[in-house]
Amino acid sequence: MPMSMIRDLRAAVRPSLRHPLRKTPTTYTSYDPTRDHTASSAVVDCAVYRDGRRVDDRDCLTPRGAMSQVRESGGFAWIGLHEPTEAEFAGIAAEFGLHPLAVEDAVHAHQRPKLERYDDTLFTVFKTIHYVEHAELTATSEVVETGEVMCFTGPDFVITVRHGGQGSLRNLRHRLQGEPELLAKGPSAVLHALSDHVVDGYIAVADAVELDIDQLEIDVFSPAAKGSTRGTDTGRIYQLKREVLEFKRAVTPLLRPMQLLSERPMRLVDPDIQKYFRDVADHLARVQEQVVGFDELLNSILQANLAQATVAQNEDMRKITSWAAIVAVPTAVCGVYGMNFDHMPELHWKYGYPMVLTGIVAICFTIHRTLKRNGWL
Numbered sequence: 001m002p003m004s005m006i007r008d009l010r011a012a013v014r015p016s017l018r019h020p021l022r023k024t025p026t027t028y029t030s031y032d033p034t035r036d037h038t039a040s041s042a043v044v045d046c047a048v049y050r051d052g053r054r055v056d057d058r059d060c061l062t063p064r065g066a067m068s069q070v071r072e073s074g075g076f077a078w079i080g081l082h083e084p085t086e087a088e089f090a091g092i093a094a095e096f097g098l099h100p101l102a103v104e105d106a107v108h109a110h111q112r113p114k115l116e117r118y119d120d121t122l123f124t125v126f127k128t129i130h131y132v133e134h135a136e137l138t139a140t141s142e143v144v145e146t147g148e149v150m151c152f153t154g155p156d157f158v159i160t161v162r163h164g165g166q167g168s169l170r171n172l173r174h175r176l177q178g179e180p181e182l183l184a185k186g187p188s189a190v191l192h193a194l195s196d197h198v199v200d201g202y203i204a205v206a207d208a209v210e211l212d213i214d215q216l217e218i219d220v221f222s223p224a225a226k227g228s229t230r231g232t233d234t235g236r237i238y239q240l241k242r243e244v245l246e247f248k249r250a251v252t253p254l255l256r257p258m259q260l261l262s263e264r265p266m267r268l269v270d271p272d273i274q275k276y277f278r279d280v281a282d283h284l285a286r287v288q289e290q291v292v293g294f295d296e297l298l299n300s301i302l303q304a305n306l307a308q309a310t311v312a313q314n315e316d317m318r319k320i321t322s323w324a325a326i327v328a329v330p331t332a333v334c335g336v337y338g339m340n341f342d343h344m345p346e347l348h349w350k351y352g353y354p355m356v357l358t359g360i361v362a363i364c365f366t367i368h369r370t371l372k373r374n375g376w377l
Contacts, residue, residue, distance in 0.1 A: 042084035044162075045173060050075030052180030063092050067157065076156045076187050080173070083109075083163050096157055099123070106150040109163040113250065115257030122153040122268050124191065124257065126198045127250030128167035131208040137216060139235030143243035144205060146250060151194055153268055158187040160194065172197045188269040192276050195258065199280050202251055202287045206294075209247065212240060213294060213301075220305050234309075237302045244298060248291045251284065258284050322371040329367065330360045 046062060048055040048069045055075065059065040066077035079092065086107050093103045099118035105111050105125065116123045128147040137143070147164025160169060176183050176193050183189055220233050261269060262277035269277075333356060337344070346352040371377045 042081045042088045044080040044082050045170070046077070046079045048075050048077050049183055052182070052184030054177055064095055067095060070156050074156075076158065078158045078160075078173070078187075078190060080160045080169055081162070084161060089161075092159065096152070096154065096159065097121075098152055098159075102150075102152065106152070106161045109148050109150075111148065111150070113254040113257065115260055120155055120268070122151075122191070122266070124151045124153065124195075125149075126151070126195065126254065128164065128198055129201055129205045129247060129250050130166035131205045137212055137236050137240065139239050141236075141239060143209065143212065143240060144247050146246060149194065149198065151191055153187045153191045155268065156187070158190045160190075167198075167201070169194070169197070185270045185273050188273045191261075191269070192273050192280065195261070195277070196280050196283075199258075199283050199287065202247075203283060205247065206287050206290045209240075209244065209294060210290070213297060216240060217297075217301055220301055220308070233305050234302070237298055237305060241295065241298045241302070244291060244294045248295065251288050251291050255281075255284060255288060318376045322368075322376045325371070326364050326367050329363045333360055 043063065046060065046066050048057070048060040048066050050073065055069065057069065060069050060077075063077070063079050066079065069075070070077050081089070081092075084092075084107060089103060089107055092098075093100075097119075098121065102116065102118055102121070102123040105123070111125045113127050114125050126149045128149055130145040130147070132142045132145050134141050134143070145164075145166055147162065147167045149163075149167060149169070150161040152159040152161075162169065172193060176190065182193075216233075216236060220237075258277060258281040260266075262274060262281045265271070265274070337347075337356065346356075349355075368377065
């Protein structure tokens, strides 16, 4: 059975909810070289840059036209796509000679951050992180939302593939177009700007998550909140730990690719641009240390919260035991005098009843004061 038919069957059988970032194609067609498949509906923007400036030409609005301009007059093409299907990406992959393994990763998404080289093309995967605003952290709050950006970097082209509703690159493109001296360095300048954009997003999310952890720490250790939040703090802490773990999965695997881009000479990376990758790697390392610190701090908060719950349970048991000790006195006395024997002392004594009651009250009061003084009540 052809591989394309196998992929069709898998796409039809798998529920779409298991792949929230993937846009499942309704039909699949193999690449036909006689048709212009590069005019994809998934293309968000397509442009040619020459000497750091965008070429204003209608022929550059399609990937095939952009590459024709590049081959004729120089410069490089930057093509941005959003959640392309296999059919939509097939023509672009054939036009630019992209490796099938990288194309499959770019279309299906859900990849680990990485840097791979295929012949004359660098394939980089970034996890984007977006902070979800919330009025109050609960046991079901979504704190971070993830997406993906893949970048194909060649000698004369850059192809960015974005998955997820967040992480638009429109502002990044406009900012770069305002810095022609940087954009003139070629495709590696776009790769650096993209990595810097993603890591800056990590820094912003880390600062916001730190505020959530600070607030959670205040809630857990606040004396006024102990009684009201005893049953909900554990769920909130665990939920925040899960979100921090999602954050960690995006940050930690990216450390090695950034180190390679900043330290190892690469033919596709301009030497002047490589210096800028060092700054990105430093920022990423700082964020990674923050995320690891968040995880350890949440572990400590969770343990402290569980210890508080244990102490609270012990206090409840002490109170129950104290009242049981007090109630045991009248129970014992009444039990003795309720046995209904004929020959029992004090049964016919005139002051027996008030004296027994007085004795019970006195003993109970003494026990109560003693327990109160020792902090049991």
